[in-house]
Amino acid sequence: MPAEVIREPLSLKVSLPGQEPVLVSIGKVANPDLAADLAEGLAATVHPNGPIAKLTTLKAFVVTLRRMVRELTADGFTGSAAELTRPLLGGLWLRSQYLVEYRTRTILRSFDQRHQTLAEPVRQMVFGTNYTRPLLNGPLKPYEPDEWNRLIDLCKAEVRRLGERHRAMITLAEGGQDPAVGGWSKANAAWLLTRTGPVSRVPVAEHLGMTLNNFKHRCGSVTKERETLFPTHIQAVPYVLLMSAWTGIVPDGLAGLTTDDVRWTGRQAMLLSYTKGRTSEESVVLSPRASGLLQQWLEHTELMRRHVPDELARHVWLVLGRNLVPHAGTFREYLLRTWVKQHALKGDNGEPFPVDRRRLRTTFIAQRGQREWSLRATIDPNHSPQVEGDHYLSAATPAQQAVIDDIISDAQSDLLRRASTPAVVDEAASAARLPEEVQRLGLDRGVLAELLAGERDVFTASCTDQLAGLHGPKGKPCPARPWVCLLCPLAVFAPRHLPNLLRLKAYFARQFRAMPREQFAVVFAPYAHRLSSQILPRFPAAAVAAAGKEVGDTDAELPLRAEEMTP
Structure with a gap:
């Protein structure tokens, strides 16, 4: 049971999610019978049976329980929950705020669902519509x-002041000694507190062999040193x-x-x-x-x-x-x-x-x-996003329109290339289907021969054109990181690349364990999905297993920057 009612003294022993069991006292009330019934109902509302999953919420319900008992007793009611009447409850709820009505209804509903002791007219009222509404x-x-x-x-x-004080006091304590030997001073007081913890003047006076009054007159207090060392x-x-x-x-x-x-x-x-x-x-x-x-x-x-x-x-x-x-x-x-x-x-x-x-x-x-x-977010806070788009994203001249058309064309072409299946080849198959591979990849025979021979290899794959400028300036060597090749339309994967592909797969697994799911989904998930679902399955299982024996599952196997290392 997530909650248990203890009769003497009236209290609840509850086990809330993620917390140690705790005893919440209800205390003495004017009508113990009604309070005990309401405590039963409150116990039935604790998670997972009900909505109460936090200790602060439970304590708020306890306050409302005591208020209900107190107010009904003031109205002359001395019976148990089974003896409640519609006029009593109606009067309580009409003069109460929304939270009081909500909590008391919740308690009574749980109590009746467990014991079925409320009178039928009262039950219909308890499970009916609220009298009050929350203030929004x-x-x-x-x-x-x-x-x-x-x-x-x-x-x-x-924060800066408190940190400086704390560090200064720690430094001072390191130069102190036992005040019972070296006498009372600020440094010696700090030295003693670092070893005894946040204590009052009484144990400090005992340690010095003084009475409390003598300590007050001769040494004063340890409050300043204690609050500086212990926030x-x-x-x-x-x-x-x-x-x-x-x-x-x-x-x-x-x-x-x-x-x-x-x-x-x-x-x-x-x-x-x-x-x-x-x-x-x-x-x-x-x-x-x-x-x-x-x-x-x-x-x-x-x-x-x-x-x-x-x-x-x-x-x-x-x-x-x-x-x-x-x-x-x-x-x-x-x-x-x-x-x-x-x-x-x-x-x-x-x-x-x-x-x-x-x-x-x-x-x-x-x-x-x-x-x-x-x-x-807008450039001018007085503009709507539509106005911002009309003013700042519209082409004003034919030259600007031509640039925008080129950007759109490049983006659409990139989407089409990314949607294509990855190029996975092996030497035997490519030799038999050489004309077909040349046509599919858009290469001449010399480039395909260089790819198959490994002359165009990068870390993850072979690149049909490192100067194409897909991920950097055109005419310059591609600066992309190793995993970017997994989605690049210029990459060609061969069996000799399997060890590095598996090293990347292990790197993705390490990053998944170290990063929040949302961040991993943005940074690495597209590459990891492409590798696991579209590239590796196209290689023979025996070749993948053999390549896996060369993988050590460490960052040292990949050309990573310092900020890319697995924490």
């Missing part, structure tokens, strides 16, 4: 440019806001990150996997600045991770709570408001800046749309 506020608007710049500049300045919840806010602004990851996906979700895909880029509640697991390759930000945060919290259990250390947003206990950050609205108030951040209207991480994502998407050509 419309899509979130992106932040105005001035507001956005103020927020980003403040976050960057705070608090409020100090993590600028990091989270910048990550939201620079990646566009949904708030729940960003908050649930673990260190297992972070992988380096190059010298300056990270692959970040996360879970989006409305869809499923997703991944994104972080930009260099976002990768650097995440790396700085992991370095900032590295010391604290040494002093917590491995399960807790897996959380990316590990922070120090008010009770000096490390925990995974949640970044609720009240915390963001507190951070805004501390830094006196204002919006364009002079009011405190309305930080909403959903709007950060909206602004990221809007800015990305302005960097690329799409329906949201």
Whole structure:
């Protein structure tokens, strides 16, 4: 069972997707019988039996459950769920907001589906139409440019300041010693905290052999050193806001990150996997600045991770709570408001800046749309895409029209060439069908002879004309990468190319494991599909198997650039 009701004290033991089992207390209420029935219904709504898949959602339902019991008790009701009446429920829902009605209906529906104890008139009402409707506020608007710049500049300045303080304190601690031996100083205090973890004054005073009062008078406090070495919840806010602004990851996906979700895909880029509640697991390759930000945060919290259990250390947003206990950050609205108030951040209207991480994502998407050509991006923001096309893409002179016609002709010819089947030959077959091959490939006998002899070989295939200019300047050697030959109409594949073709296939497999699916589909999928479905099947299976013995499945076998290496 994903959820179990515990009677004494009344609570729910739930196992939510991707989380450890947790006990959620309902607490004492005025009507225990009704609360127990509603708890049964709430347990039946937990995923996969119902819509509740997040702990925050479950706690919101618990609050509504307690409110329902409290208000019905105030109306004079003292019975169980089976004794509910239409007037009682109608009065509750008519004076409530949409979410209260939605949650209580959901609980009662699940309870009745499991136990079938509601009276028939009440059942018809519970499974009927809602009295209230949700308030639709419309899509979130992106932040105005001035507001956005103020927020980003403040976050960057705070991240820089906090990082510098942390590194300076670590350096200071490295030069310190045990204060019980060397006396109390800032360096010695930092030295002690790096070994004891984020502790209060009490264990520090005990370590020095002092009473707490003596420590207060003689040494003061360790708060400054502790908060510099171990970041608090409020100090993590600028990091989270910048990550939201620079990646566009949904708030729940960003908050649930673990260190297992972070992988380096190059010298300056990270692959970040996360879970989006409305869809499923997703991944994104972080930009260099976002990768650097995440790396700085992991370095900032590295010391604290040494002093917590491995399960807790897996959380990316590990922070120090008010009770000096490390925990995974949640970044609720009240915390963001507190951070805004501390830094006196204002919006364009002079009011405190309305930080909403959903709007950060909206602004990221809007800015990305302005960097690329799409329906949201125009040269002049006052023009529609149709006007932009009429003004900037129409040919004004015969010469311009001729250039556009040439571009269209070349593009159509390229599409036709790509749609043709790849040229796969072998020496014996080509010798028997020499006239047919010459005509099909559009070559003279001398060029075909050079192809069969390997005189025109490149890494992946033989090229009928390296100076044709399909992938670079005409008259210059082709600069295309090895896999581009798989779709090139000038490529001819022979059995001697099989080892390199199989090396490319292994390279595609390594890239598929290292890259997000969407990125692989754009960069390598057309070539991988052509190789696997149209080129390799045309060779004898025995030849493919023999060539496979020469493949070592390493990047060193291919002529790759540094940025093309498999991470």
